[in-house]
Amino acid sequence: xxxxxxxxxxxAEMPALVTKNGGEPVxxxxxxxxxxxxxxxxxxxxxxxxxxxxxxxxDRPKVGAGYIWLVVLALFGNFMALVAPIxxxxxxxxxxxxxxxxxxxxxxxxxxxxxVVLLGPVVGVLSDRTRSRLGRRxxxxxxxxxxxxxxxxxxxxxxxxxxxxxxxxxxxxGFGIAGLQLTSSMGDRLPESQRGKVGGLTGVATMLAxxxxxxxxxxxxxxPVLILLGPGAAGLFFTLLFVLFAKEADTRQLAMEKATLxxxxxxxxxxxxxxxxxxxxxxxxxxxxxxxxxATTFTTFLYASRLGVPVDQLGGIIxxxxxxxxxxxxxxxxxxxxxxDRLKRRKSFIIFSGGLFAVGATVxxxxxxxxxxxIGGVIMNFGLGVFSAVDQALYLxxxxxxxxxxxxxxxxxxxxxxxxxxxxxxxAPVFLAIGVASGESNYxxxxxxxxxxxxxxxxxxxxxxxxxx
Numbered sequence: 001x002x003x004x005x006x007x008x009x010x011x012a013e014m015p016a017l018v019t020k021n022g023g024e025p026v027x028x029x030x031x032x033x034x035x036x037x038x039x040x041x042x043x044x045x046x047x048x049x050x051x052x053x054x055x056x057x058x059d060r061p062k063v064g065a066g067y068i069w070l071v072v073l074a075l076f077g078n079f080m081a082l083v084a085p086i087x088x089x090x091x092x093x094x095x096x097x098x099x100x101x102x103x104x105x106x107x108x109x110x111x112x113x114x115x116v117v118l119l120g121p122v123v124g125v126l127s128d129r130t131r132s133r134l135g136r137r138x139x140x141x142x143x144x145x146x147x148x149x150x151x152x153x154x155x156x157x158x159x160x161x162x163x164x165x166x167x168x169x170x171x172x173x174g175f176g177i178a179g180l181q182l183t184s185s186m187g188d189r190l191p192e193s194q195r196g197k198v199g200g201l202t203g204v205a206t207m208l209a210x211x212x213x214x215x216x217x218x219x220x221x222x223x224p225v226l227i228l229l230g231p232g233a234a235g236l237f238f239t240l241l242f243v244l245f246a247k248e249a250d251t252r253q254l255a256m257e258k259a260t261l262x263x264x265x266x267x268x269x270x271x272x273x274x275x276x277x278x279x280x281x282x283x284x285x286x287x288x289x290x291x292x293x294x295a296t297t298f299t300t301f302l303y304a305s306r307l308g309v310p311v312d313q314l315g316g317i318i319x320x321x322x323x324x325x326x327x328x329x330x331x332x333x334x335x336x337x338x339x340x341d342r343l344k345r346r347k348s349f350i351i352f353s354g355g356l357f358a359v360g361a362t363v364x365x366x367x368x369x370x371x372x373x374x375i376g377g378v379i380m381n382f383g384l385g386v387f388s389a390v391d392q393a394l395y396l397x398x399x400x401x402x403x404x405x406x407x408x409x410x411x412x413x414x415x416x417x418x419x420x421x422x423x424x425x426x427x428a429p430v431f432l433a434i435g436v437a438s439g440e441s442n443y444x445x446x447x448x449x450x451x452x453x454x455x456x457x458x459x460x461x462x463x464x465x466x467x468x469x
Contacts, residue, residue, distance in 0.1 A: 060191040067189065067246055068198055074141075074182050074242035076205040081148060081235025082175040083206075084213025085155070088318055089227045090168065091300040095311045096224070097161055104161050106425030109297060111165050112172035113421030116180075116414060121268045123177050124411030127184065135248025136407070137188070141181045145239040148174025152232040156225040175235060180407075180414050182242070183392075187399055187406035193341065195393035200337015203389030207329030207381065211322035218315030270400070270412065277398040277467045278409070284461035285395070285416035288354060288387060291453030293424035294431075294446055295361055295380065302443045307370060317370070324374055325381035332356075332385025340390045345469045346397070347462045349390040354458025356383030361451030365444040383454070394461070397468050 086109055094105045123140060130136045151174055154167030190198055213231040220226040272279045300318060304311045336349045360379030367373040396402075400409050431449050432441040 060189060062191055062194055063189050063198075068194075068201065070242045070246045071182060071186060072198070072201045072205045073238045074246075075179065075202050076209045077235040077238025078145070078175055078179045078182065079206040079209035079235075080213035080216075081152070081232045082171070082179070083210040084217045084231035085152070085168070085171070085228055087210060087214040087217075087296065087322075088221075088300060088315070089217045089231075090155075090164075092221060092227060092312055093155065093158070093164055093224070094161070097158070097164065101161075103429050105301075106297065106428055108161070108165050108168050110422045110425040112168040112176075113418045115169045115173045116176040116418040117422060119173060120177055120180055120411035120414050120418065121408060124180065124184065124407035124409075127181060127407040128405055131251045133250050133252060134243075135251055137181050137185045138243050138246070138248055141178050141185075141239060142243045144174045144178035144181065145236055146174070148176075148178060149229075149232050149236055150174070152228045153225075156228045176418070177411075178239065180410050183414075184407040184410045185246070187396055187402055187410055190396060192397060195396045196337045196339075196341035196346075196390065198337075199340075199392035199396075200334050200389040202392060203333030203337060203385055204330050206388065207333060207385055208326060211325050211329070214322045215319040218319045221312065221315045268412070270409070275398070275400045277465045278395070278400055278413075280464035281391075281395050281398055281461055282413060282416045284350070284457040284459075284465070285391060285413070286420060286457070287460060288357070288391075288454045288457030289417045290420035290424050291357065291361070291450040291455075291457070292384065293420045294428055294450035294453065295364075297425050298428060298432075298443065298446065299377075301441070302364070302447070303373065305441065305443055306367060306373060321374055321377050324378050328378045328381030328383075329385035329388075332382040332387075333389040334385075336386040337389035337393065340393060346390050346394040347465060347469065349386055350394065351458040351462040353383045353386035353390070354455040356380075356386065357454040358451030359383075361447045361454070365447035365451075387458075391461070394465070394468055398465065 090108055091105055094101075094108065098104050123144070127136050127140045130139065132139050148171050151167050151169070151171030154170060155164055156167075158164040158167055186195075186198065186202075213234070216230045216234075217227050220230045299321075300311055300314060303309070303314055303317060303321070307314075307317070309317070332353070336353075340346050340349050357380050360376045360381075360383060362376075363379060364373055364376030367376055395413055399406065399413070428446060431446045432443065434442050434445055436442045
């Protein structure tokens with residue numbers, strides 16, 4: 001769950017004791033004021049304690065390597081379980097159950113993403129107010145991950161598309177919102193000076209997870225259960241490591257604001273003008289992710305169309321594409337994350353990433369053969385790596401109410417990812433049908449449109465976000 005801090009607002013290291021000014025020991029594993037803290041008031045609501053702490057210090061203490069690697073690995077496993085099916089496994093399942101209706105893939109992924117949109121803020125508000133021995137975040141992370149595994153089992157055993165949609169909705173609710181809780185944990189703890197670095201590491205981890213998950217799924221493509229549960233098992237394992245070892249203070253003794261229907265419903269909205277930079281960054285992320293989803297949802301079908309190879313025989317080619325993409329994602333995410341912290345700049349990296357993604361998407365759109373397809377994919381992955389690392393740091397920079405409502409605003413921010421995941425696949429058939437004969441699909445136009453959206457997202461962030469360089 002949310003890691004710990006020496007003061008209410010901190011985000012310090014793994015469980016250990018540090019001394020504060022006069023030498024008084026402070027529990028670094030606590031995400032909220034401990035009873036020994038000068039800011040702790042047993043009769044005050046948690047929100048009041050943390051809100052006060054936000055005025056005491058402008059930044060949090062640095063976190064330790066232990067917490068960083070636990071959260072990076074947890075996100076690695078979470079993405080492997082969630083993104084591998086989107087990138088490969090679901091296409092195989094849809095092709096097996098409805099070979100003449102490939103557009104059903106968009107409905108499956110879109111409805112699953114809608115579940116995160118609808119329920120993410122509810123869980124965010126509830127987790128902000130959770131009192132438990134394990135703290136605020138960890139009970140939700142564990143429970144949601146188990147639900148995600150259950151959803152994968154339903155998809156694997158589904159006899160028809162309707163059950164696939166149900167199973168994937170369960171999977172998205174579980175793994176999708178568990179990922180939000182992991183991000184909320186980072187919002188609780190990370191100081192500004194480490195957000196780019198950790199964003200770079202998590203960007204590398206999540207991109208590698210996507211690629212490795214697809215590679216594992218492709219290797220298990222002959223087994224309808226393992227193709228989904230192979231990556232899912234990795235997600236469960238790394239999440240358990242985080243839950244067991246990323247300690248968080250017991251919050252049962254704290255007086256917290258009760259979750260009411262009104263407070264839960266209020267989690268869906270906020271004052272857009274008051275948090276203008278958060279709002280503009282949200283829009284930029286939305287546009288970039290819309291383009292990303294347009295492209296990645298139909299990657300397997302693009303390859304099948306260009307190469308004349310049946311979908312269920314593309315496992316090896318998709319795996320090769322994924323392995324080459326590692327070079328792009330690792331380079332883009334790792335270098336940009338560290339450089340953005342060192343240079344104290346975010347926005348120039350964001351517009352660079354949008355431009356790169358647009359170039360890669362155009363190359364893939366015009367590709368006449370496998371070699372050019374792979375080149376386009378590497379360029380897109382490099383741009384995506386840059387974006388995933390730096391924008392994570394940027395949105396944590398502009399995240400409102402970090403101490404008291406991190407879960408809520410992280411969930412609202414996730415709308416910028418999950419709404420495109422819902423809407424883009426539903427809109428994609430419109431672009432696929434333009435300018436082609438009946439029964440064919442215009443993947444070239446789809447990929448060009450995807451690049452335009454990604455570039456537009458970078459421009460919005462560059463021109464409209466003011467508080468971050």
